[in-house]
Amino acid sequence: MRRWISIIVLSIALVFTAFWGYRQFNDKELLIVQAENNYQRAFHDLTYHIDLLYDKIGTTLALNSKDTLSPQMIEIWTLSSQAQSDVSQLPLGLLPFTKTETFLADIGEFTYHVAIRDLDNEPLNDEEIDRLSSLYESANEIRKELRSVQHKVFSDGLKWVEVEMALAKNDRETPNHIIDGFTAVEDYTSGFDESHFDNLSADLPSQQDRFRYVDGDPITEKEVKELIMKQFDLTADLDIELQKSGDGAQLPTYSGGFTHEDERGYIEVTESGGHVLSYMINRDLGKAKISLHDAEKEAEKVLKQEGFEDVRRLKSSQYDETGLFQFAVTNDDVWIYPDRITVKVALDNGDIIGFNATDYYRNHHDREIKQPKLSFEEAKQFVSPSLNIEDQHLAIIEDKAGNEILTYAFFGTLNHDTYQIFIDADTGKEIFVELMHDVESKWG
Template structure:
């Protein structure tokens, strides 16, 4: 009996064992293939990064080497600098930089890219490089040489010692104290960059990295108790349980967060500025049911919410629907001119048509009464710059941020072309195209509603 049972089970167990071993072998092979692929990607990205930083240094030198009046070559050189820094940034993103100390160097490359782009897009024949900008280019040339040399040394060490990025990634994840050529090399480069003297990037680039602080706001400093009253007034919930917390106390970024309990199933969250007590953010975290309300009803709810809470002269410019919510983006208006910097977004629950969210950071920090200049060119002149095939639906004046980060008065045209809807912005002073963007039908509908 035992022999018969063994003669049956033994072959079965043998087959199962062989199958399990083969499955394990296949799994190991697939795992190794994934690791090899990741390692190859890391190696390629690092070597490409080293190469492009070296080319960046050379291109900065070429740009400085020509005559100071060679605007055409300056433009070409700056475009190449922007291209190389953009490629370098892309390669950094392919490395496990979340675990590597390279934040300062990455930010430095980002600033070089923006400096080169914003300088090259302007008309250099009318506004050539200034002495300060030449000084900045010379500084970047020197700094990029140092970074290039350090990366090249790392590259030599990686190749000579056959170092693996996967080992460096594991070491970084474990926060190991043991020396690692790759991690230590990146840390050394990052430390050098952090110690560079302050560079004059110019107002257009500096404004991109300018952090919003309470110094930018008007009004008096408010207390937690005053914020509590504002939260109660905003939510219109009598005898509500309101908790207020101060964020970044004593700094230029101080703000207040208020949490309001509205029944068992809903919590209202709000952020206010400490200076002026202005509302930055609002969210009703209730569960949202199946969508039942129409676009028109949602839009009416958003309009009513803004009016009720003191956001005056706002106009919807776009609409996005996600699951059971709709998001309307509004901009301010002044004397019939759209003010795009004064932007905020509302979130409407489509089950009951209730406004359940507000994001107003841009509006709070940018909103002020502007002195709007008179257009230099007429509507008719601006319209001539449009593609003749574009069927214009609407035209109005608007203020937008241009590529230099400055506010520009434009003629805004919306219309159909090639089966799509576009917004085109023509500078009201120069007649040049400042920007063009494709609109969805929902955006067009939101913008056309009064």
């Protein structure tokens, strides 16, 4: 009898283990598929935007009317920004790609400054036309290389998650058409004559200057694993997958992953100083039980734990069972919008399931904040009288060209909507207007 009971118990345990293993495997496969879909979308968007960029620059060279030249330059600037956004969504952090990112930023910077000036009094000169011609040729080379990679992706069924794994393992021996293609693009843009952009603003931080305030002694893999165990309260026997960024990465980091009970965790830590850039916890979420207000308190707690004391909440949004909060650090009561941090909270129990301080570490630097020329009341006169102003504060934001500007941020209501308006604190110029959302609408 005992033998049969033991057999039954073992059988149940075997079935349970098989089910648990299948579920873990299935969850992992779903995450991989989701990541691959996001990578593929970003890559094909990048190829499309570079195609359009090439066409628009060519059209600009053929224009002879000042009235149509300025809007065309704005379109090129917009496309270069979209291309930069596409690149940032690809797993290229482990691959040297800073020259191409800088090249795209330079295109946007050049075209934006041309678009906003008075072309009647200051038309394009011969040197600037030569610059456009060089940009046109360069965009064509990049376009052809990306099209070649895209053809290989389609014909051979190449996967971006395999690129990510190859880069993380620093495997450059195994042929990979995606890595080879992007390396070719980087090699080409590395040879581009940077003197074309000598007259652009020198105050803007280049891509290579980013993260310059990430400090501290280099940490070892053992120290990273200890940090991860402490961060998530894990036991020492838990297996932690750890990968180090490859040579030439913009910021040397460690990427860690682990599975604990029904959760899958990911974290990125800087090699210098062991700063936590971001982490994410994937698990099934239950029905929302806590309010956004209570969730915000939980987000503030984790910010203090990570060493961020002087922060103010910029935005709060609810997406089904999660609350998403964006914070900015402050300096003498001035809100520094580029130095922002995002926290994601599960609304079923208040757990922190997402944290991202990459923007903070990328943009943070010592700033000399000057006194504004306009008072609050003077700046308020430049806000639409249709809005009922509820709150205001001084803020540093970035304009479309990436320049930091001291502004007054006004929060105003109109009907049932809330708007955020940024007014230049020196000139009264309206820099930016945004409609605020608290809860994501559900459609269908």
